[in-house]
Amino acid sequence: MNETIHQSIATVQIALTNGIPSDDADFLSQFYQFDKNADWQLTLTDTDSYCLTQLSTKLSLNLDFRQGNYRYRQQAIGKEPLLNAVKIQKKLPKTLIDATPGVLKDSFMLANRGIQITAIERNPLLYIMVRKALSHINSNTNSLTNSIIIDYHFGDAKDLLPNFHADIIYLDPMYPAKRKSAQVKKEMQILHQVIGTDSDSDDLFHIAKQQSTRLVIKRPSYATPIADSKPSFSYSTDKRGATRFDIYLP
Ligand SMILES: C[S@@+](CC[C@H](N)C(=O)[O-])C[C@H]1O[C@@H](n2cnc3c(N)ncnc32)[C@H](O)[C@@H]1O
Numbered sequence: 601m602n603e604t605i606h607q608s609i610a611t612v613q614i615a616l617t618n619g620i621p622s623d624d625a626d627f628l629s630q631f632y633q634f635d636k637n638a639d640w641q642l643t644l645t646d647t648d649s650y651c652l653t654q655l656s657t658k659l660s661l662n663l664d665f666r667q668g669n670y671r672y673r674q675q676a677i678g679k680e681p682l683l684n685a686v687k688i689q690k691k692l693p694k695t696l697i698d699a700t701p702g703v704l705k706d707s708f709m710l711a712n713r714g715i716q717i718t719a720i721e722r723n724p725l726l727y728i729m730v731r732k733a734l735s736h737i738n739s740n741t742n743s744l745t746n747s748i749i750i751d752y753h754f755g756d757a758k759d760l761l762p763n764f765h766a767d768i769i770y771l772d773p774m775y776p777a778k779r780k781s782a783q784v785k786k787e788m789q790i791l792h793q794v795i796g797t798d799s800d801s802d803d804l805f806h807i808a809k810q811q812s813t814r815l816v817i818k819r820p821s822y823a824t825p826i827a828d829s830k831p832s833f834s835y836s837t838d839k840r841g842a843t844r845f846d847i848y849l850p
Contacts (some may be wrong), residue, residue, distance in 0.1 A: 602630055604756050605722055612794060613638035614725070620644055624728045631724040640794070642725070648736065650729040652790065661790045663703060663729040665737060682706055683713065685816050685835045685845035686768050693767035699757035699808060700772045700798070702791065704730050704750070706818075707770075711748035718764050719750055720757040723795050727754045758800070758807050769808045771826070772818040773801035802827035815848040 609631060615638040616625055628634075628642075643651045649664035686693055692715055698707040701719035703726065711717045721727045734752055753760060761769070774797050798804075805826045808815055817826050821844045825831055831846035 604759065605631060605724065608756065608798075608800065609723055609796065612640050614640045614642055617641060617643045624732075627728060628724055648732070650732050652725065652729065652794070654790065654793070657789075659786055659790050661703070661729075661787055663733045665704075665708060665733045680709055681835065681843065682709065682816075682818070682845065685847065686710065686715075686770065688767065688814065695766035696768040696770055697757075697761065697764050697766040697813075698770050698772075699761060699804060700770075700801075701730070701752075702726065702772070702795075703787065704733075706772060707750060708748070711750050714747070716766075717748075717750045718753070718766060720753045720755055720760050720764075722754070722756045724754070725794055726791075758804050761807055761811060765811075766813065768816055769811060769813050770816045770818075771801070771804060771808060773798035773804065773826075775820055775823055805829065809848065812850045814850060817846045817848070819844045819846055 613633045613635045614628070615636050616628070616634055620642060621644075625634075639654055639656050641653045641655060643653065645651050645662060645664075647664065647666075649662055651660055651662040653660040683692065686696060692713055695716045695718070696707075696710060698704075698710075698717055698719040701707050701721045704719065707717045707719050721730065731752060734750060737748060774791065774795055805815075805817070809829075817831070819826065821836065821841055823844075825846050829848070832849040833847050835845040835847060836843075
């Protein structure tokens with residue numbers, strides 16, 4: 601499995617600061633070179649979340665589901681276009697596989713609506729950051745997040761998808777940014793550098809298509825459909841019209 605993962609991830613060197621648990625360090629050492637002077641630094645914060653910082657640009661990503669955007673999306677939930685895109689006959693599905701979970705924003709929002717999520721992430725850095733963030737959900741009694749179910753796995757969804765079944769398979773692969781990077785959200789700038797472009801997303805789509813399940817694919821509105829495959833229908837979009845959801849019926 602590691603060979604497939606190596607081919608898919610961007611080559612970055614990272615510095616681990618003190619306090620990173622040895623099992624996470626051992627896991628990362630299979631995929632990355634450590635260098636204490638590296639531009640990318642992984643830190644464990646005082647509140648036990650992982651923070652990834654790029655020293656040269658001062659970009660940083662602190663992954664904590666108890667804060668910020670995640671809580672905002674829980675509260676603003678009625679306005680989420682993705683909720684409409686995943687509905688089947690006007691009802692939310694019971695189960696969904698997120699085969700491109702990233703920093704889990706979409707899955708987390710869906711899980712907060714009671715959808716049982718299976719998520720499969722192949723980027724080792726994101727995987728340990730998200731796994732740490734998930735570990736706090738049930739222990740945080742003041743959060744709105746107590747009832748969420750996210751079954752989180754490490755691996756390439758192209759290999760693992762056939763092992764799972766759900767009402768919906770959801771894909772949101774990285775797509776080359778259209779605008780200059782300075783205008784792209786900070787978080788996306790980091791993801792573009794650490795993850796790359798998911799250039800095998802057409803292959804993932806074809807494997808997902810074989811699962812006889814409804815597929816929902818998030819695309820930038822300017823992008824052609826994934827694998828140039830015409831969707832059964834499309835659902836647009838947020839207020840700024842930046843995103844489109846293409847839906848493929850089984
Ligand atoms: C654009 S991000 C997804 C963002 C996500 N929807 C969110 O709300 O945070 C794409 C993610 O999918 C992951 N990914 C892409 N192809 C994958 C595959 N074949 N298997 C597992 N993960 C994959 C990438 O590593 C990356 O983390």
